[in-house]
Amino acid sequence: MSDCLFCKIVRGEIPAKKVHEDEHVLAFHDINPIAPVHFLIIPKAHVASLYECEAGHEPALGRMLAVAGRLAREQGATDGFRTIINTGRVGRQEVYHVHIHIVGGPDVLPGMLKR
Numbered sequence: 001m002s003d004c005l006f007c008k009i010v011r012g013e014i015p016a017k018k019v020h021e022d023e024h025v026l027a028f029h030d031i032n033p034i035a036p037v038h039f040l041i042i043p044k045a046h047v048a049s050l051y052e053c054e055a056g057h058e059p060a061l062g063r064m065l066a067v068a069g070r071l072a073r074e075q076g077a078t079d080g081f082r083t084i085i086n087t088g089r090v091g092r093q094e095v096y097h098v099h100i101h102i103v104g105g106p107d108v109l110p111g112m113l114k115r
């Protein structure tokens with residue numbers, strides 16, 4: 001059994017406010033939202049980060065992107081949103097189970113990262 005936090009959410013051992021679930025992916029609200037719309041899309045099968053992803057993960061990774069727009073719109077991000085995948089130390093990844101952040105809402109987000 002994995003000790004991974006997001007695997008525990010997949011197994012229902014930790015509660016989460018679910019947005020979507022299918023055979024490949026789960027989406028749920030971020031516990032500490034940084035915008036009016038902020039949810040995470042994860043593969044149900046554990047993979048730590050984009051560094052560990054390979055061809056076998058393509059169905060889940062594809063599904064994560066394929067549902068993002070519809071779910072964002074359903075959650076109220078009707079005029080754009082940002083997708084963020086933090087990877088590793090430099091990317092400041094905190095939870096080592098791949099996830100896409102979907103961040104949006106009515107307000108315009110800050111511009112791209114700058115030096």
Ligand code: 5GP
Pocket residue numbers: 005014016017028029030031032033085086092093094095096
């Ligand atoms: P990272 O920095 O790894 O890209 O983002 C991890 C995200 O997971 C953070 O935005 C954090 O708020 C969220 N998070 C951490 N623990 C939990 C939890 O137990 N439940 C939910 N729903 N989100 C969590």
Ligand code: ZN
Pocket residue numbers: 002004005006007008045046047096097
């Ligand atoms: Zn996991």
